[in-house]
Amino acid sequence: MVELDYTKFDGLLPAVVQDWESGDVLMVAFMNEEAFKHTVETGKATYFSRSRNKLWVKGESSGNEQMVKEIRIDCDADTVLLKVVQKGGAACHLGYKSCFFRKVEGETLVVTGEPLFDPDEVYKK
């Protein structure tokens, strides 16, 4: 397995997730060593959930898995870039394609795009 530097944030490193076709940045999540290994071995993007304090295979609740097409590592080996095919088209838990669906305009945030699914339906709250 490729060696990464997990020392900077208590065993975690940021993973940027980019759409394989459009190049849109979909989200940022965190990985521990186990999550990185699971991602490489299964080809499914796997993170460490800081809120739930456990391994999180993206899409395990929503079905919206991320199939990993390419993994890149930065110069300091402390950040990962995943290029993925996003099942269902939406990476954000709010139903948007990208978590970055809000743009800063002066003092306000402007929503761009429309949700592709209804979170209440998908996550059965």
Added chain:
Amino acid sequence: MVELDYTKFDGLLPAVVQDWESGDVLMVAFMNEEAFKHTVETGKATYFSRSRNKLWVKGESSGNEQMVKEIRIDCDADTVLLKVVQKGGAACHLGYKSCFFRKVEGETLVVTGEPLFDPDEVYKK
């Protein structure tokens, strides 16, 4: 100023930097509130350097500034996406266009692309 959530990593949040034209992910750095404010007010990407423990206007040593064209905020307001024009074409301190110049192939990292500058020349070590 737009309000962000700086609580998760001791006052810092990750900033993903994307090339305005190509959409390539150039680097990931961290911002504190001062760095975000400085970025918005000056239009020049400004981070917080964890190694030097101070504000870091990207390009202040190399001249390779990043002119910010768009700022996006994620759903949790704890991650920033900057779309920038990279002066000199290279964001990485090793001279590459992107810090993510290495691709995982099995057990190894494969370098893709060529450096655009010689770090020893630019940083006058």
